[in-house]
Amino acid sequence: MKLTLLALAATALALPAAEAPVQCPGTFKAIDASAFIHALTPGWNLGNTLDAVPDEGSWNNPPVVPTVLDDIKKAGFKSVRLPITWTTKIGPAPDYTVDAKWLDRVAAVTDMATSRGFYVVLNVHHDSWQWFDFTAGGADVKAIEDKFRALWTQIGQKLACAGPEVAFEPINEPKGTTKEHADILNRMNGVFLEAIAAAGGHNVQRVVTLVGLGEDGPKTSQWFKVPPGIKNPWALQYHYYSPYDFIFGAWGKTVWGSAEDKAALEADIAAVRGNFTNVPLVIGEWSAGATVEPGARWRYFDAFSQAAKKYDTATILWDNGDDFLDRAARTIRDPTGKEVYFNAARGVRNALPDGTTDPKATTQTSSAFVFHKLGQPVKESTITFELNGNTVKSVTGPDGALVAPRDYAVRGSGVAFTPAFLGKYFATTGPAGVRANLTVSFSAGADVRVQLVQWDVPVLGAKSSQAVSGADLHIPVTWKGLPKIAAVKARFSDQSYLADDWTKYLGPLQQGYVTYNNHWNWDGKSVILTKGAVDAVTSKKMAATFTFEFFPRQPGNSVEYTLTA
Numbered sequence: 001m002k003l004t005l006l007a008l009a010a011t012a013l014a015l016p017a018a019e020a021p022v023q024c025p026g027t028f029k030a031i032d033a034s035a036f037i038h039a040l041t042p043g044w045n046l047g048n049t050l051d052a053v054p055d056e057g058s059w060n061n062p063p064v065v066p067t068v069l070d071d072i073k074k075a076g077f078k079s080v081r082l083p084i085t086w087t088t089k090i091g092p093a094p095d096y097t098v099d100a101k102w103l104d105r106v107a108a109v110t111d112m113a114t115s116r117g118f119y120v121v122l123n124v125h126h127d128s129w130q131w132f133d134f135t136a137g138g139a140d141v142k143a144i145e146d147k148f149r150a151l152w153t154q155i156g157q158k159l160a161c162a163g164p165e166v167a168f169e170p171i172n173e174p175k176g177t178t179k180e181h182a183d184i185l186n187r188m189n190g191v192f193l194e195a196i197a198a199a200g201g202h203n204v205q206r207v208v209t210l211v212g213l214g215e216d217g218p219k220t221s222q223w224f225k226v227p228p229g230i231k232n233p234w235a236l237q238y239h240y241y242s243p244y245d246f247i248f249g250a251w252g253k254t255v256w257g258s259a260e261d262k263a264a265l266e267a268d269i270a271a272v273r274g275n276f277t278n279v280p281l282v283i284g285e286w287s288a289g290a291t292v293e294p295g296a297r298w299r300y301f302d303a304f305s306q307a308a309k310k311y312d313t314a315t316i317l318w319d320n321g322d323d324f325l326d327r328a329a330r331t332i333r334d335p336t337g338k339e340v341y342f343n344a345a346r347g348v349r350n351a352l353p354d355g356t357t358d359p360k361a362t363t364q365t366s367s368a369f370v371f372h373k374l375g376q377p378v379k380e381s382t383i384t385f386e387l388n389g390n391t392v393k394s395v396t397g398p399d400g401a402l403v404a405p406r407d408y409a410v411r412g413s414g415v416a417f418t419p420a421f422l423g424k425y426f427a428t429t430g431p432a433g434v435r436a437n438l439t440v441s442f443s444a445g446a447d448v449r450v451q452l453v454q455w456d457v458p459v460l461g462a463k464s465s466q467a468v469s470g471a472d473l474h475i476p477v478t479w480k481g482l483p484k485i486a487a488v489k490a491r492f493s494d495q496s497y498l499a500d501d502w503t504k505y506l507g508p509l510q511q512g513y514v515t516y517n518n519h520w521n522w523d524g525k526s527v528i529l530t531k532g533a534v535d536a537v538t539s540k541k542m543a544a545t546f547t548f549e550f551f552p553r554q555p556g557n558s559v560e561y562t563l564t565a
């Protein structure tokens with residue numbers, strides 16, 4: 001009898017126990033939101049990993065292993081944002097029970113980061129365009145709110161006792177365009193706070209980075225409202241990928257860095273600060289990926305990082321796994337980009353390679369390269385830098401330090417390489433490709449990597465084919481220089497543009513050009529017309545000619561391919 005009573009009592013207690021606030025052993029040294037935000041830069045996103053759909057490992061990265069975080073630590077990053085998608089791990093209404101194994105995995109990766117001394121921002125990620133999309137036709141906002149509350153209750157319980165270096169972000173880039181959407185999202189920020197508070201532990205003392213619509217600056221500035229009665233130390237998070245054409249390889253835009261470009265970038269970051277003068281701010285995602293011309297990318301990284309510092313805004317670099325850390329090789333793919341970011345964030349002025357910044361130019365240059373065209377004599381070649389108060393200290397190549405004046409001469413802001421030095425890598429005839437990498441070091445700031453490229457026009461394996469809708473078309477290519485596409489122009493046989501007719505108002509290297517990924521891509525063996533381009537031809541039932549352009553962007557460095565309908 002007694003036993004039975006005890007058993008019943010235990011059962012009765014066990015059920016509500018899961019709902020009761022978590023009690024944590026030990027103490028919690030609360031960090032205020034400003035101190036937390038000031039500890040984040042430079043930060044790194046563990047992108048396309050725990051946020052992959054349907055599972056960690058489903059996209060371009062295998063499940064994360066501790067050495068990835070060792071490498072990021074060694075590289076000098078201070079914080080890690082953990083984007084996490086929960087969609088496929090959430091059970092049905094009304095309990096919305098989250099898969100316990102997934103909660104364990106998230107807690108384990110969080111520990112992996114905090115045990116290495118990182119500050120962590122953890123979130124609910126691609127759920128934003130799945131079940132959380134309250135802008136979708138017929139969306140049941142009440143059901144979304146219940147699910148969101150249940151999800152954050154369970155995350156809040158699981159991580160209730162995590163240390164003060166772990167912050168929560170309610171939702172990544174929530175969809176929406178109107179004041180009504182913003183009202184819903186503002187309420188959801190409050191639901192998130194209530195859920196983590198009810199979960200208990202240290203959650204009410206934990207830093208949160210709240211969000212506005214799209215997690216973009218203008219919409220956040222326009223509509224974000226502080227949740228009433230908020231107790232948590234809080235910051236605002238937004239994301240920055242602008243200008244779109246440059247960042248995403250659209251419409252032939254391969255240059256960046258004019259005075260207007262820099263002013264526009266600074267104005268965007270200043271505007272968010274102007275709207276939230278007393279709020280700690282973090283740009284939780286920003287980048288210009290591996291497809292962007294490196295000289296332009298470094299100018300962008302420098303200007304971005306400087307502007308963020310000027311407006312007291314923390315920054316966390318987006319890395320999809322293909323852009324920065326090579327997780328398999330355990331190397332940083334773009335060490336110059338990393339150093340430019342870090343130095344600018346510390347207030348150190350970087351020297352940066354010059355390059356074309358005028359989008360209306362008809363030919364483009366970049367001092368991230370010394371290009372030599374096959375068939376031409378090897379001559380002296382000069383690259384120039386925007387020194388920003390620095391001087392050139394040394395140049396290093398595959399055989400060690402270069403010797404002046406035998407190998408090179410510094411003239412003003414230029415470095416001139418002698419024909420004798422270049423002749424070690426370049427010749428009138430010979431192999432094409434990246435022949436060597438040089439490192440130019442300055443009195444301060446990032447070292448700049450310069451690639452010596454011997455080139456000719458790449459050759460395609462075919463000139464035309466019939467469009468077959470529904471799939472990408474891989475066209476074999478023999479690369480003869482930098483093995484990548486700079487831009488692609490696309491016209492139907494009646495000379496109309498395949499897409500984006502308005503590009504006729506842009507410069508000559510952008511008129512009629514189409515967009516990376518939407519229309520084109522490449523790999524080691526082929527140039528690729530993606531499904532979007534192929535389907536444009538089959539649906540219009542008209543042949544189109546694609547002009548693939550390469551670096552250096554100068555007249556003649558292109559090949560044509562025709563898709564017949």
Ligand SMILES: *[C@@H]1O[C@H](CO)[C@@H](O)[C@H](O)[C@H]1NC(C)=O
Nearest residue numbers: 217218221270271272274275
């Ligand atoms: C607030 O943000 C809006 C939208 O980006 C911008 O137009 C405005 O100038 C900003 N206000 C201040 C004071 O910076």
Ligand SMILES: *[C@@H]1O[C@H](CO)[C@@H](O)[C@H](O)[C@H]1NC(C)=O
Nearest residue numbers: 333334398434435436437451
């Ligand atoms: C030069 O550097 C690039 C980028 O890091 C690398 O892919 C390439 O293999 C290097 N080439 C040579 C010849 O060292």
